[in-house]
Amino acid sequence: MLRQLRPEGLGFVETAPVRLVFAREISAPPEEVFTALAGDVPGWAEWFSAVTRARAIEDTSLGRDITLRGGIRFVEHVLVAKSPEVYAYSVASTNAPGLRALVEEWRLAPAGTGTRVQWTFAADGSAPFRMVLKAVRPGLGRAFRDAVTALDRRLAKH
Numbered sequence: 001m002l003r004q005l006r007p008e009g010l011g012f013v014e015t016a017p018v019r020l021v022f023a024r025e026i027s028a029p030p031e032e033v034f035t036a037l038a039g040d041v042p043g044w045a046e047w048f049s050a051v052t053r054a055r056a057i058e059d060t061s062l063g064r065d066i067t068l069r070g071g072i073r074f075v076e077h078v079l080v081a082k083s084p085e086v087y088a089y090s091v092a093s094t095n096a097p098g099l100r101a102l103v104e105e106w107r108l109a110p111a112g113t114g115t116r117v118q119w120t121f122a123a124d125g126s127a128p129f130r131m132v133l134k135a136v137r138p139g140l141g142r143a144f145r146d147a148v149t150a151l152d153r154r155l156a157k158h
Helices: 028-038 127-135 136-155
Strands: 018-025 053-054 064-068 074-080 087-094 099-111 114-125
Touching: 018 127, 018 136, 028 087, 028 099, 028 114, 028 136, 074 099, 074 114, 114 127, 114 136
Parallel strands: none
Antiparallel strands: 018 114, 053 064, 064 074, 074 087, 087 099, 099 114
16 A cells, blocks of 8 residues: 655755765767657666666656556655756655655756766655665665666667
8 A cells, every 4th residue: 555755856866865876977969869768658668677667647746657566656746847957756654664755857968979867865754764774875875876777778779
């Protein structure tokens, strides 16, 4: 069963109790990366291995319905979709235990002919949740690097 989380705006990426920030440069241009992030919601399951299902929600008050490996589900509200610079969303409801608020921000910047991709994972939750999240930071970093690398390969084929 999904439960509502505390709504947070984009400013939460700077003030959250737990902020995990990862960055990587890829060869795809920012416009293509932005389109993959914001415009091809089902495509996330093809390049982000933690995502098993992703679909856009037609209701304009929400944005995406995401299922992760292990059955964790997020219903997200898109906060910002400013091409080709930033794509950010907050989690409106989830079945993840201990989570109280979550905002994710993807910042894109030109890097030569490619893109510097920065992902900020900003969260609040119970003390045990925060401890676990900090402990899994290396794994989230690997998941990000693998996902962005897979996205870059996918975009090179198109």
